[in-house]
Amino acid sequence: MENIIALISKPDNVPILAILFLIPYFIWLSFKQARQTDRMGVPSDAELNDKVYVWPYLCRNEFVCAIIVMLVLGVWSIMIDAPLEEMSDPAKTPNPSKAPWYFLALQEMLVYFDPWIAGVVLPGLIIAGLIAIPYIDINPKGKGYYTLKERPFAIAVFCFGFIILWIVLMIVGTFLRGPGWNIFMPWEKWDPHLIVPLTNINLSYLFGIRNDVTASFFGFVVVSGYFALGPIVYIIFRKTSQFIQQLGLVRYVIVSFLFLSMMALPIKMFLRLALNIKYVWVTPWFNI
Amino acid sequence: MNEERKGLKEKITESDIWKSIFRHGYEDTGRRYTLQILQNVWLHLHPPRISRHALNFRFTWCMGGITFLMFLVTAVTGVLLMFYYRPVAEYAFRDIQSLEFDIPFGMLLRNMHRWAAHGMVISVMLHMFRVFLTGSYKKPREFNWAVGVILLLITFFLSFTGYLLPWDQLAYWAVTVGTNMARATPVLGHEGPFTPTDIVTQSNDVRFALLGGTIVGESTLLRFYILHCIAVPLAASALMALHFWRVRKDGGISGPL
Numbered sequence: 001m002e003n004i005i006a007l008i009s010k011p012d013n014v015p016i017l018a019i020l021f022l023i024p025y026f027i028w029l030s031f032k033q034a035r036q037t038d039r040m041g042v043p044s045d046a047e048l049n050d051k052v053y054v055w056p057y058l059c060r061n062e063f064v065c066a067i068i069v070m071l072v073l074g075v076w077s078i079m080i081d082a083p084l085e086e087m088s089d090p091a092k093t094p095n096p097s098k099a100p101w102y103f104l105a106l107q108e109m110l111v112y113f114d115p116w117i118a119g120v121v122l123p124g125l126i127i128a129g130l131i132a133i134p135y136i137d138i139n140p141k142g143k144g145y146y147t148l149k150e151r152p153f154a155i156a157v158f159c160f161g162f163i164i165l166w167i168v169l170m171i172v173g174t175f176l177r178g179p180g181w182n183i184f185m186p187w188e189k190w191d192p193h194l195i196v197p198l199t200n201i202n203l204s205y206l207f208g209i210r211n212d213v214t215a216s217f218f219g220f221v222v223v224s225g226y227f228a229l230g231p232i233v234y235i236i237f238r239k240t241s242q243f244i245q246q247l248g249l250v251r252y253v254i255v256s257f258l259f260l261s262m263m264a265l266p267i268k269m270f271l272r273l274a275l276n277i278k279y280v281w282v283t284p285w286f287n288i
Numbered sequence: 289m290n291e292e293r294k295g296l297k298e299k300i301t302e303s304d305i306w307k308s309i310f311r312h313g314y315e316d317t318g319r320r321y322t323l324q325i326l327q328n329v330w331l332h333l334h335p336p337r338i339s340r341h342a343l344n345f346r347f348t349w350c351m352g353g354i355t356f357l358m359f360l361v362t363a364v365t366g367v368l369l370m371f372y373y374r375p376v377a378e379y380a381f382r383d384i385q386s387l388e389f390d391i392p393f394g395m396l397l398r399n400m401h402r403w404a405a406h407g408m409v410i411s412v413m414l415h416m417f418r419v420f421l422t423g424s425y426k427k428p429r430e431f432n433w434a435v436g437v438i439l440l441l442i443t444f445f446l447s448f449t450g451y452l453l454p455w456d457q458l459a460y461w462a463v464t465v466g467t468n469m470a471r472a473t474p475v476l477g478h479e480g481p482f483t484p485t486d487i488v489t490q491s492n493d494v495r496f497a498l499l500g501g502t503i504v505g506e507s508t509l510l511r512f513y514i515l516h517c518i519a520v521p522l523a524a525s526a527l528m529a530l531h532f533w534r535v536r537k538d539g540g541i542s543g544p545l
Binding site for chain 2: 286
């Protein structure tokens with residue numbers, strides 16, 4: 001228990017503590033407004049054409065907001081000192097070595113994927129996917145107001161990615177990851193000598209495949225089969241689903257690829273945590 | 289009583305002394321309010337009028353504005369910190385120590401810089417969350433969302449490059465862990481898949497370009513210092529100008545149209 005108190009009172013973890021309150025608050029605030037719009041309907045034109053002068057109305061808001069934020073920042077800066085540990089020493093590696101808090105979700109992915117996927121490919125896909133959002137989301141509704149009913153898929157996917165795969169993993173990385181990057185519950189003591197037996201096996205091994213070449217081929221089938229889910233769904237539903245027809249082939253390919261890539265992380269996490277799966281696909285050049 | 293007061297007010301505002309100080313009265317007209325925005329270099333990025341819902345805190349959460357405010361705070365405190373800091377491995381850590389112990393308000397300056405930077409990372413993430421939930425990236429604002437994503441990355445990179453500068457254990461190892469990812473870049477990193485290892489080695493791969501060495505060292509400190517103080521803030525400023533300009537050109541803050 002002293003351990004979690006020490007972690008919480010670490011100055012650099014104050015932002016994470018703030019996030020613990022801010023994120024639920026803003027989720028609540030936005031969902032409340034979304035429910036309101038969904039029930040009462042979108043505001044009418046007359047309400048929207050109601051214009052006000054920026055000076056003084058907006059400038060006053062900006063001014064008050066700036067004062068409040070500066071007050072909070074001032075109090076924060078007076079009360080809590082920025083951390084300074086001893087001088088850097090390349091010969092003395094701390095255990096655990098953690099990246100800055102906003103990269104801890106990426107560091108957390110390293111547990112489940114090799115560095116080239118967790119550190120390069122997935123972050124690249126996150127960036128590309130974020131930029132692609134306006135071009136693949138062709139739903140014209142829900143522009144400029146909170147709603148759940150008019151764009152359930154978009155909101156569900158984004159909230160899952162942002163809240164679970166980014167914020168929650170960041171919090172896990174900060175508070176629950178200890179020496180050796182092992183999970184320690186808040187009430188457990190960080191034991192640097194804790195030995196966790198490595199019983200991870202590859203997926204092919206679980207299916208009784210012992211031959212390397214066969215295992216490699218098996219992995220190829222599983223991974224390409226997973227990404228083939230997109231085209232398969234397309235072929236089955238393209239006649240009946242309005243959603244797919246409106247999206248068009250190119251956008252559909254991008255959406256399904258990005259979606260499957262994102263879901264690969266929770267799937268791999270489940271495989272690792274529940275079945276001790278190390279790799280799904282092993283080759284001499286790379287492992288997935 | 290009221291009449292008397294009015295008389296007194298007029299007496300004061302029409303006196304020669306008052307008129308010598310204030311050249312004219314303050315007209316309560318729309319023209320006056322419009323000019324107040326148009327004629328002020330700091331305010332003219334605003335439109336003269338906006339729709340009423342844009343004032344609503346529950347709609348905007350003020351997060352974009354707070355992000356910009358945090359950027360300004362870090363810029364001002366950062367310039368002041370530069371007077372006391374030398375980006376050399378020999379001095380860097382000791383300069384931070386002297387900021388803490390010798391320089392008047394040095395600790396406060398450093399605290400404000402660090403917490404404003406962390407605040408900026410939080411507010412920029414919440415800003416993105418709000419913009420997504422209100423569907424504000426939809427036509428015609430698609431490109432401005434893309435600019436925003438780049439600005440989000442720049443915010444992370446600004447914070448990350450600054451993380452190394454105190455040159456303590458926390459800084460050194462956080463940056464070591466962070467930059468170790470670059471080793472595994474496919475083709476371009478010396479431990480990545482598909483890398484021609486006879487050509488790409490640890491002293492010419494992409495991580496070497498970032499660090500200026502095979503481990504985090506003296507040249508990394510200088511590189512990160514220049515990136516942190518000059519290169520990245522310049523890029524951020526240029527993109528912020530574009531971002532704010534596009535907010536206006538794309539029809540102001542989003543609303544249900």
